[in-house]
Amino acid sequence: MRRPREAVDFDQLEAWYPPAPEYFETAWLDDPDTIEAKQLERLQARAQVAAKVPFFADRWQAAGFDPGSISTLDDLARAPSYTVDDIRRSIEANPPLGNYQGVSPSDAAHEPMRVYMSGGTTGRSRPTLYTAWDREAGALLTARALYLQGIRPGDVVLNAWAYSTHNGAHIMDEALYKWLNCIVITTGTGNVTSSRKQVELALEYGAKAILTTGDYLLHLADVAQEMGVDPTDLGLTALPNIGDVEKLEATFGVPVLDSYGFHEVQWVSVECPEKDGLHIFEDAYVVQIVDVETGELLPDGEQGAVCITELYKTGSPQFRYNIMDLSSLRPREQCACGSWLRKMAPFAGRGDNMVKLRGVNIWPEALGEIVTDVPGTTDDWFVRAYRDGNRDEVLVTVVGEPGVDREALQTSVEHALKERVGVRIGASIAGVGELDALTGFGTAAKLVRFVDERQT
Numbered sequence: 001m002r003r004p005r006e007a008v009d010f011d012q013l014e015a016w017y018p019p020a021p022e023y024f025e026t027a028w029l030d031d032p033d034t035i036e037a038k039q040l041e042r043l044q045a046r047a048q049v050a051a052k053v054p055f056f057a058d059r060w061q062a063a064g065f066d067p068g069s070i071s072t073l074d075d076l077a078r079a080p081s082y083t084v085d086d087i088r089r090s091i092e093a094n095p096p097l098g099n100y101q102g103v104s105p106s107d108a109a110h111e112p113m114r115v116y117m118s119g120g121t122t123g124r125s126r127p128t129l130y131t132a133w134d135r136e137a138g139a140l141l142t143a144r145a146l147y148l149q150g151i152r153p154g155d156v157v158l159n160a161w162a163y164s165t166h167n168g169a170h171i172m173d174e175a176l177y178k179w180l181n182c183i184v185i186t187t188g189t190g191n192v193t194s195s196r197k198q199v200e201l202a203l204e205y206g207a208k209a210i211l212t213t214g215d216y217l218l219h220l221a222d223v224a225q226e227m228g229v230d231p232t233d234l235g236l237t238a239l240p241n242i243g244d245v246e247k248l249e250a251t252f253g254v255p256v257l258d259s260y261g262f263h264e265v266q267w268v269s270v271e272c273p274e275k276d277g278l279h280i281f282e283d284a285y286v287v288q289i290v291d292v293e294t295g296e297l298l299p300d301g302e303q304g305a306v307c308i309t310e311l312y313k314t315g316s317p318q319f320r321y322n323i324m325d326l327s328s329l330r331p332r333e334q335c336a337c338g339s340w341l342r343k344m345a346p347f348a349g350r351g352d353n354m355v356k357l358r359g360v361n362i363w364p365e366a367l368g369e370i371v372t373d374v375p376g377t378t379d380d381w382f383v384r385a386y387r388d389g390n391r392d393e394v395l396v397t398v399v400g401e402p403g404v405d406r407e408a409l410q411t412s413v414e415h416a417l418k419e420r421v422g423v424r425i426g427a428s429i430a431g432v433g434e435l436d437a438l439t440g441f442g443t444a445a446k447l448v449r450f451v452d453e454r455q456t
């Protein structure tokens with residue numbers, strides 16, 4: 001049995017993936033040739049490892065892809081991509097772990113391992129086994145993002161994400177504790193530690209950041225105000241919270257830098273202070289953008305689904321995973337911050353939430369943006385897709401400001417939708433708090449903004 005210090009060669013890990021803060025003086029500033037040479041070398045090694053995993057071996061054989069044939073980064077596009085549906089099928093055929101894991105629970109006899117799951121509201125959840133190396137590397141990458149977003153060694157940080165079977169709260173905890181020397185107060189969500197208590201703890205301990213959704217953080221600002229505390233007096237110095245950037249910045253007086261990551265691959269990219277796209281940690285990932293429907297590679301600048309290959313794991317590989325999050329890629333160029341790392345656009349919604357309404361592709365997140373721009377609305381919204389007879393319909397509900405003329409507001413919202421989307425979309429106006437049961441506001445870590453009732 002190997003102890004943690006034997007399971008991970010920390011000198012090697014830090015040489016390959018420099019941690020913050022030194023990362024920003026080293027690999028962050030690599031020239032294009034160095035970036036791509038590292039990527040190619042790591043990609044070739046990852047292909048050899050993934051080839052031993054049945055999920056990849058089967059798919060690659062069927063597609064005629066030879067893992068030994070990668071001689072340029074462009075060759076990656078020849079490997080077949082896969083989506084969550086393929087993973088789901090793999091789990092159904094080989095429950096509970098599927099055949100895409102590169103390690104098995106029995107390997108834990110030799111080194112510390114963890115399992116986390118994503119999804120699970122419908123169907124089986126998708127598990128990923130993480131080796132000790134994968135945990136450390138994932139935490140190191142997450143810490144890079146948190147550092148750029150303003151968290152510093154010695155800071156007290158509230159972690160208000162849900163500590164559950166999901167990776168999210170845990171990888172942030174590990175990043176803060178192991179790679180940023182922060183004191184973590186593990187409050188969990190509002191279900192576990194009341195919002196009032198979260199505000200009290202933040203004040204008592206002088207917390208510098210509260211990790212949670214932007215929406216829940218704004219809710220905590222309201223709670224603070226009810227307690228007679230101005231949100232700026234909470235003393236937060238970092239806002240690693242994803243949500244309404246303008247509102248967060250105005251409420252707390254601190255800049256918000258966006259970041260992107262997900263369960264299986266952990267932290268992928270972060271915005272630099274130029275606030276002009278998210279730099280990808282290219283020593284650990286190759287990001288491609290593919291067509292949502294065909295899976296074909298898209299040219300730079302076009303919006304499509306994010307397809308990720310990680311370059312750092314030792315456990316369960318992710319090799320051309322089409323996660324169906326929407327974004328676009330920038331051509332490689334030097335940023336004013338000095339970095340040549342390629343940039344991706346901020347998360348623009350889910351590709352698989354797409355609703356085709358009378359021939360027009362519609363994403364709920366885009367509708368949310370349109371309706372909350374209409375004067376008289378708040379930033380709380382919900383989209384429902386349903387069948388009416390034999391056609392698809394979408395209803396957008398948005399919460400109006402207290403005392404607003406609902407009928408007039410409904411007309412302006414419908415008008416804005418028609419003008420921006422091009423097809424008629426129904427709207428309704430709700431009162432403050434009326435959508436909470438649908439969105440999980442104040443209780444869930446990740447707000448639900450969309451329900452598709454067409455299949456039920």
Ligand SMILES: [Zn+2]
Nearest residue numbers: 272274335337
């Ligand atoms: Zn930059």
